Amino acid sequence: MSYRIGKPVLTLPLVTALLVISCKHKPPVTFVKDIAPLLYKNCSTCHRPGSAGPFPLLCYRDAAKRAKMLALVTFTHEMPPWPADTAYTRFAGEKVLTAGEVELIRQWAEAGAPLGDSAAQPPMPVFNYGSDLGKPDLVVRMPEAFQIKGDNSDHFMFMKIPFEIPRDTFVRAIEFVPGNRALVHHVNGHLIRYPFDKKKDVNDGEKIVDSQVFSVKELYDKLKIANDDGSYPLLKPSFVNYLPGVLPTMYPDGIGGFSLSRKNAIFLKDIHYGPSPVDTSDQSYFNIFYAKEAPKRPTLEMQLGTLGLSPVVPPLVIPPNEVKTFSTRIHAPMDMSILTINPHMHLLGKSFWAFAVTPAGDTIPLIRIKSWDFRWQYFYTYKKMVKIPKGSELVAIGVFDNTANNPRNPFNPPQTVQERNGSMRTTDEMFQFIITYLPYKEGDEKINLANSNGSANSH
Ligand code: HEC
Incomplete structure (x- = not known):
């Protein structure tokens, strides 16, 4: 019985012997069978040309020559970057490897990174460069390019991007598209809708200011954020945010959305x-997607801690050489359905924990970050909305490490670091917990948000 012309003929006893051997040993871990699907799902969104990862992880060669490093960074959970503890709460679009998957990568690296059956290679993922949501109705570009100095340091900027439209319009979604994917790391933006007669020229003022150099008041003045009469316009906070590898948030039909005014x-x-x-x-830009009608259930936002509704207790002052714990708490003003949360601290952050305690004394977990990583400040969207009964206490607890053991400590030797008028400087601290929610409606807990945010990494 011959299997293929030109190949040695396998006799029946030999085949049986081979079968016995392969039953005793698990089939070898190969790139094609085991590793490629893992990388495509969890790594390639960031590790592809022009994205934030320092090298691509798209084909066998990309991965094989770094097999040992891949095994190491997945074992230490440095990669994929996902600070939230999945044993505590789960979110849409999580990028996490199971212990079994980490072990597969280790075995593969140990075996010398075998390719496997090259004919069975899974197709490489295809990425959208212009938009992940489709064809936008409006594109708003940064009015000028930001010149990034080649000084090997981080830059944290404030920017104002004015735009005018012919009439008030409803919007379903907004998407930030980085011009320089390798360098834009994170973005959080508010929307200012000027009352038509209160701002003559929205293009007034500077457009880009270094947030580490000036006070917040100076920054607002330079950007000419205020109305013409000196009063401040209302902000829609965090209406756009971005991190490499995360898709823009688009809640299910009827949820979220907002309006734009003419200015x-x-x-x-x-x-x-x-x-x-x-x-x-x-020179990054924004894709804006219009909605046909007014948002049925516009989302609301509640901000705890620095600049928020509830104070940080004790006041956020972190003495040198201390690891210190702070908290902030507030009562839920109504039955709430929480969609998305965003914990925020700066370089001294060490851990973050948030939960709610209901009037009946039950604890509802919200998020736990055992090891804070300043670089990965996600807006975490739950897979299903979390109901918080009216009167529950929402609690956030933050631990800050102002010792020399904290490798991100901006001062050496450590100095007193504190909250300063909501200064955004990375060398000042902040402790915030931002909650996006809806007034609760029967059945909210059943609505699937899994496709709202970051969940698709290839399509
Ligand atoms: C959300 C984006 C993102 C995802 C997803 C991601 N990476 Fe990365 N990776 C980065 C960035 C950015 C760096 C650069 C190092 C840094 O700044 O932390 C990096 C660095 C690395 C490094 C070099 C680490 C070092 O110490 O030099 C390795 C190896 C790596 N990633 C492997 C992976 C693997 C394997 C996966 C998937 C299991 C993955 N990454 C998923 C963004 C990502």
Whole structure:
């Protein structure tokens, strides 16, 4: 009985012997069978040309030559970056490897990174570069490029991106598209809708200001954020945010959305550029998707801690050489359905924990980050909305490490670091917990949010 012309003929006893051997040993871990699907799902969104990862992880060669390093960074959970503890709460679009998957990568590296059956290679994922949501109705570009100095340091900027439209309009979603994918690290932006007669020229003022150099008041003045009469316009907070590898948030039909007025400005209170060894630039843009009608259930936002509704207790002052714990708490003003949360601290953050305690004394877990990582400040969207009964106490607890053991400590030797008028400087601290929610409606807990945010990494 011959299997293939030109190949040695396998006799029946030999085949049986081979079968016995392969039953005793598990089939070898190969790139094609085991590793490629893992990388495509959890790594390639960031590890592809022009994205934030320092090298691509798209084909066998990319992975095989770094097999040992992949095994190491997945074992230490440094990669994929996902600070939230999945044993505590689960979110849409999580990028996490199971212990079994980490072990597969280890075995594969140990075996010399075998390819496997090259004919069975899974297709490489295809990525969208212009938009992950489709064809936008409006594209708003940064009015000028930001020149990034090749000084190998991070840059944290404030930006104002004004735009005018012919009439008031409803919006379903907004998407930030980085111009320089390798360097734009994170973005958090508010929307300013100027009352038509209160701001003559939305294009007034500077557009880009270094948030580490000036006070918040000086920054607002330079960008000319105020109305013409000196009063401040209302902000829609955090209406756009971005991290590499995360898709823009789009809640299910009927949830979320907002309106634009004729005169608007996108106000980036935080755009973080990673270090670059060479001079370069960025001109990012925003894709805006209109809605046919007014949002049925616009989302609300509640901010605890720094600049928020509830104070940080004790006041956020972290003495040198101390690890210190702070908390902030507030009562739920109504039955709430929580969609998305965002914990925020700066470089001294060590851990973050948030939960709710209901009037009946039950604890509802919200998020636990055992090891805070300043670089990965996700807006975490739950897979299903979390119901918080009216009167529950929402609690956030933050631990800050102001010792020399904290490798991110901006001061050496450590100095007193505190909250200063909501200063965004990375060398000042903040402790915030931002909650996006809806007034609860029967059945909210059953609505699937899994596709709302970051869940698709290839399509
Ligand atoms: C959300 C984006 C993102 C995802 C997802 C991601 N990476 Fe990374 N990775 C980065 C960035 C950015 C760096 C650069 C190092 C840094 O700044 O932390 C990096 C660095 C690395 C490094 C070099 C680490 C070092 O110490 O030099 C390895 C190896 C790596 N990633 C492997 C992986 C693997 C394997 C996966 C999937 C299991 C993965 N990454 C998923 C963004 C990502």
